[in-house]
Amino acid sequence: xxxxxxxxxxxxxxxxxxxxxxxxxxxxxxxxxxxxxxxxxxxxxxxxxxxxxxxxxxxxxxxxxxxxxxxxxxxxxxxxxxxxxxxxxxxxxxxxxxxxxxxxxxxxxxxxxxxxxxxxxxxxxxxxxxxxxxxxxxxxxxxxxxxxxxxxxxxxxxxxxxxxxxxxxxxxxxxxxxxxxxxxxxxxxxxxxxxxxxxxxxxxxxxxxxxxxxxxxxxxxxxxxxxxxxxxxxxxxxxxxxxxxxxxxxxxxxxxxxxxxxxxxxxxxxxxxxxxxxxxxxxxxxxxxxxxxxxxxxxxxxxxxxxxxxxxxxxxxxxxxxxxxxxxxxxxxxxxxxxxxxxxxxxxxxxxxxxxxxxxxxxxxxxxxxxxxxxxxxxxxxxxxxxxxxxxxxxxxxxxxxxxxxxxxxxxxxxxxxxxxxxxxxxxxxxxxxxxxxxxxxxxxxxxxxxxxxxxxxxxxxxxxxxxxxxxxxxxxxxxxxxxxxxxxxxxxxxxxxxxxxxxxxxxxxxxxxxxxxxxxxxxxxxxxxxxxxxxxxxxxxxxxxxxxxxxxxxxxxxxxxxxxxxxx
Numbered sequence: 353x354x355x356x357x358x359x360x361x362x363x364x365x366x367x368x369x370x371x372x373x374x375x376x377x378x379x380x381x382x383x384x385x386x387x388x389x390x391x392x393x394x395x396x397x398x399x400x401x402x403x404x405x406x407x408x409x410x411x412x413x414x415x416x417x418x419x420x421x422x423x424x425x426x427x428x429x430x431x432x433x434x435x436x437x438x439x440x441x442x443x444x445x446x447x448x449x450x451x452x453x454x455x456x457x458x459x460x461x462x463x464x465x466x467x468x469x470x471x472x473x474x475x476x477x478x479x480x481x482x483x484x485x486x487x488x489x490x491x492x493x494x495x496x497x498x499x500x501x502x503x504x505x506x507x508x509x510x511x512x513x514x515x516x517x518x519x520x521x522x523x524x525x526x527x528x529x530x531x532x533x534x535x536x537x538x539x540x541x542x543x544x545x546x547x548x549x550x551x552x553x554x555x556x557x558x559x560x561x562x563x564x565x566x567x568x569x570x571x572x573x574x575x576x577x578x579x580x581x582x583x584x585x586x587x588x589x590x591x592x593x594x595x596x597x598x599x600x601x602x603x604x605x606x607x608x609x610x611x612x613x614x615x616x617x618x619x620x621x622x623x624x625x626x627x628x629x630x631x632x633x634x635x636x637x638x639x640x641x642x643x644x645x646x647x648x649x650x651x652x653x654x655x656x657x658x659x660x661x662x663x664x665x666x667x668x669x670x671x672x673x674x675x676x677x678x679x680x681x682x683x684x685x686x687x688x689x690x691x692x693x694x695x696x697x698x699x700x701x702x703x704x705x706x707x708x709x710x711x712x713x714x715x716x717x718x719x720x721x722x723x724x725x726x727x728x729x730x731x732x733x734x735x736x737x738x739x740x741x742x743x744x745x746x747x748x749x750x751x752x753x754x755x756x757x758x759x760x761x762x763x764x765x766x767x768x769x770x771x772x773x774x775x776x777x778x779x780x781x782x783x784x785x786x787x788x789x790x791x792x793x794x795x796x797x798x799x800x801x802x803x804x805x806x807x808x809x810x811x812x813x814x815x816x817x818x819x820x821x822x823x824x825x826x827x828x829x830x831x832x833x834x835x836x837x838x839x840x841x842x843x844x845x846x847x848x849x850x851x852x853x854x855x856x857x858x859x860x861x862x863x864x865x866x867x868x869x870x871x872x873x874x875x876x877x878x879x880x881x882x883x884x885x886x887x888x889x890x891x892x893x894x895x896x897x898x899x900x901x902x903x904x905x906x907x908x909x910x911x912x913x914x915x916x917x918x919x920x921x
Contacts, residue, residue: 356382356492357715359511359526361499361539364391365473366683366700367532368480372410373708375488377845379715382524383484383491384513386498390477392660394588394626396697397472397617398427400792401464403701405830405840405896408466412483419479420471423448425621427470429605429786431752431778433760433771434613434651439600440760440775443783461820461829461884464793465840470604472619472626473697497522499538502529502679509678528711529679532704537685540671545681549669550739581633583665584614587642588626591656597625609756609774613649624659628691637663666690668743670735674728682707687735692745693785695738702795703731709894713917718869722801723918730797738791741815745785752778789818797825797897802918804891804900822886822898829884839881843892846870847899847916850890852882855905857889863910869917870894891916 358374360367363385374381399407399416407413417423427445432438446454451467484491494513500521502511509529514521531539591597597618600606606616614629629649631637642661647653667688675681683700707727713719755777759770796813797803803825811821820829831839842848847864849857851873864871876882887901891912899916906912914920 353510353523353525354382355525356380357526358382358528358530358711359384359499359509359524360530360532361511362531362533362537362683362685363387363477363481363493363495364532364534364683365396365477365480365697366704367530368477368484369406369701370530370532370682370704370708371484371488371491371493372412372480373705374712375484375491376410377709377712378490379712380490381492382526383493384497384499385495386514386516388496388516390481390495391473392588393474393586394617394619395473396476396691396694397470397619397626398694399469399471399476399701400694400698401466401468402793402795402827403698404466404469405464405793406701406705409840409843409896412480413466415483416471416476416479417448417469419475420469421618421621425470425602426450426604427468427786428601428603429607429783430600430603431607431609431775432600434608434610434649435597435599435606435616436651437761438771440609440771441778442600442603443786445604445786455830456832459832461831462818463789463830465830465838472624474619499531499533501542502539504529504678527678527715530707530711531675531679531681531685532683532700534684535667535688537681539679539681540685543673543675543679543681546672547669548672549667550743581631583631583637583663585629585631585637585640585645585661585663586626587629587646587661588624588659589642589646589656590623590659591625591654592623593654593656594623596652596654608649609752609760609778610649610651611753611756613651616650631663668739670732670739674732676725680707680711680724680727682731686732687739689739689742690746691742692749693738693742693788693791695742695791698792699735699738702734705895706731710918716868718867718917720914720917720919722920726800726802726918730800733797733799734795737795741788741791744815745788748781748785751781784816788815790814790816792818793827794818795827795897796823800825802899802916803897804912804915806901820884822890822901824898824900826898827896828890828892828898831881831884833876833881834878839876840896842874843896844870844872844874846872846894847913848872848874848892850885850892851875852877852885852888852890855889857905857909860905860909860913863913866910867913867917869913 358381360383371383424447426447429443431440448467455463484493497513500512500514508527511524617626642658669688671686674686682703689695710723757770759767888903891900893899900912
């Protein structure tokens with residue numbers, strides 16, 4: 353029987369990131385993935401700034417950027433009647449290079465340290481996998497092996513894995529099992545964990561978009577069209593006809609206002625695209641001709657090659673539990689959202705980081721019994737929050753569908769007037785799905801049992817904007833120091849106590865040493881940063897979230913450390 357401290361079931365981006373987190377902390381693990389190769393489906397197409405901050409901390413950000421869309425390319429979103437027709441509205445966002453300049457210039461804690469990164473999951477997964485296989489000293493990567501079943505006891509987990517090639521089975525004994533095995537999770541099913549599953553109308557109702565969706569559906573029926581039934585048809589294709597796809601200039605997303613036309617995503621700004629088309633009720637997806645669907649959606653024909661095409665149904669669900677004891681889950685196994693906003697994989701990266709440092713703490717002996725349960729207390733509310741945000745973004749699509757007028761497709765004065773009206777409506781509604789910094793970098797763990805919470809009124813925690821704060825549970829603000837370095841880069845791999853005045857912290861250090869708890873002290877004497885950080889002492893966790901803060905060291909610093917490591921509370 354093979355033995356390992358951690359067995360990771362699932363080699364998608366979340367399982368791979370968890371493996372990187374454990375490698376960073378020197379923890380041995382085996383990762384199994386039933387597929388022989390990484391995904392062929394594009395899925396995610398943007399890694400947001402918060403995920404890139406984690407990749408920077410892990411030392412792999414630049415390798416990932418080297419495989420993504422070139423850093424001087426913008427992130428423009430265009431709305432049009434159809435790709436072959438007229439532009440209606442656009443939202444221009446800076447390139448990575450320009451974004452870096454903006455972040456350094458603003459430098460008030462209100463922005464991520466790293467800009468977003470355009471990289472398809474088809475590209476990202478192989479990069480993460482190859483980095484593990486070529487650099488990792490503690491991770492055994494086994495693609496072509498899937499988790500079959502497991503038995504948990506007081507001391508660990510005995511798992512059975514099976515080779516998808518030969519059918520051979522092996523037993524693996526681990527102290528902890530991490531289920532990162534996707535929407536059809538074997539781990540979740542064996543734990544018999546249910547899903548809080550919403551339909552698109554239910555989520556639209558929660559986010560205030562139900563009436564908008566219904567108006568769009570009614571208008572479609574009045575035009576003799578069957579309303580969408582919740583399915584999408586994805587076509588991933590290549591084409592050398594860049595002139596056709598860049599008729600509005602270089603664009604990241606091309607959104608069509610035409611019924612049933614969907615969204616075109618440029619995967620590499622060169623020759624690879626993906627389109628997602630809503631399907632109407634009664635359509636047999638297996639009988640569809642992908643090229644015919646593609647040409648109808650864009651309003652023209654061109655030379656292309658279909659890589660993969662299939663129907664899929666967006667899910668809006670959060671698991672009733674994220675795990676217990678020695679078995680925990682992350683990513684799509686515990687939450688699934690619609691693509692608007694890009695909160696699927698990016699939420700999963702946050703899961704992997706939170707779970708990873710806590711598993712390491714338990715295995716290293718300084719983490720208490722309350723540390724792993726805090727994973728669910730922290731990440732499950734974030735999953736609900738991000739699901740709601742995703743629904744809000746989807747409701748905007750519903751409202752644009754409701755405002756659609758067939759005249760926008762006419763080359764007439766009335767058609768031009770209809771296009772101006774619809775374009776103005778789109779601009780008015782905005783494009784929050786690509787601007788919600790509050791969701792992306794504003795995660796705060798208000799319900800965590802390992803955060804030293806404060807009395808008083810917490811600062812606002814909004815979707816559409818991020819207000820820098822060190823309120824306990826928040827991600828610390830990112831700032832550049834007077835020497836040009838990033839404060840994030842000064843943090844230790846364990847806990848870090850930021851000290852803005854000459855406070856004697858010997859008792860704090862002694863208490864950490866007694867508990868074998870990794871603690872670094874970083875002295876900062878920049879008044880501008882002290883103003884942003886609000887307190888003279890800020891205790892930062894391994895995941896860059898605030899565990900405690902104060903202007904003076906308390907009489908019993910051990911109490912703070914014991915709560916932060918999961919011994920108290």
